[in-house]
Amino acid sequence: DSGVTQTPKHLITATGQRVTLRCSPRSGDLSVYWYQQSLDQGLQFLIQYYNGEERAKGNILERFSAQQFPDLHSELNLSSLELGDSALYFCASGPGGAYNEQFFGPGTRLTVL
Amino acid sequence: DQQVKQNSPSLSVQEGRISILNCDYTNSMFDYFLWYKKYPAEGPTFLISISSIKDKNEDGRFTVFLNKSAKHLSLHIVPSQPGDSAVYFCAAGGGGFTIGNDMRFGAGTRLTVKP
Numbered sequence: 469d470s471g472v473t474q475t476p477k478h479l480i481t482a483t484g485q486r487v488t489l490r491c492s493p494r495s496g497d498l499s500v501y502w503y504q505q506s507l508d509q510g511l512q513f514l515i516q517y518y519n520g521e522e523r524a525k526g527n528i529l530e531r532f533s534a535q536q537f538p539d540l541h542s543e544l545n546l547s548s549l550e551l552g553d554s555a556l557y558f559c560a561s562g563p564g565g566a567y568n569e570q571f572f573g574p575g576t577r578l579t580v581l
Numbered sequence: 582d583q584q585v586k587q588n589s590p591s592l593s594v595q596e597g598r599i600s601i602l603n604c605d606y607t608n609s610m611f612d613y614f615l616w617y618k619k620y621p622a623e624g625p626t627f628l629i630s631i632s633s634i635k636d637k638n639e640d641g642r643f644t645v646f647l648n649k650s651a652k653h654l655s656l657h658i659v660p661s662q663p664g665d666s667a668v669y670f671c672a673a674g675g676g677g678f679t680i681g682n683d684m685r686f687g688a689g690t691r692l693t694v695k696p
Binding site: 511513560571575 | 585587615617622623624625626627630670672684685686687688689
């Protein structure tokens with residue numbers, strides 16, 4: 469158990485819809501990272517927050533947005549969903565910094581029909 | 582952009598033998614490298630890391646080798662055990678605080694260790 473929790477575990481929705489994925493980081497971790505893993509793809513970095521502020525952006529679509537709240541939990545919002553958005557979405561947390569590992573949650577599997 | 586490549590999607594080895602997983606990267610700014618292990622229905626877990634000031638880092642049965650000139654790193658597992666069967670991700674990042682800005686993961690290699 470990494471100490472990172474993600475809800476829901478599974479999500480099935482239709483194209484055009486909007487969903488919100490939730491992540492609670494490990495106690496004490498200030499950084500939250502979001503990743504997408506599509507079929508046969510590696511982990512694509514989406515976005516990082518540190519202590520409530522956006523720290524870094526990766527390959528995140530404009531239809532996607534995220535935020536980190538004062539209690540440090542984070543939400544990833546996916547809107548105008550397309551079939552290609554079906555993937556595993558992982559949240560990771562860590563203390564931040566260049567040489568600190570990230571601890572991953574179990575992921576949310578999103579299926580867009 | 583495929584800055585981190587794991588060219589072998591799968592690898593099968595016999596229990597007790599050595600497993601060698603390979604990873605290549607293209608960005609010479611990367612100076613910190615990690616291996617993660619992922620079991621089905623779980624998130625990846627950190628396994629071992631190496632910074633560019635070293636060429637080898639060992640932790641028990643796991644050793645990571647870094648060849649900066651070739652932009653290549655490898656993970657050696659000796660001896661391999663059936664419990665090592667998982668998907669292994671190689672990751673590379675730049676230095677500085679915003680490591681999340683340039684952390685890149687490979688596509689993963691599925692290791693199967695046969696009893």
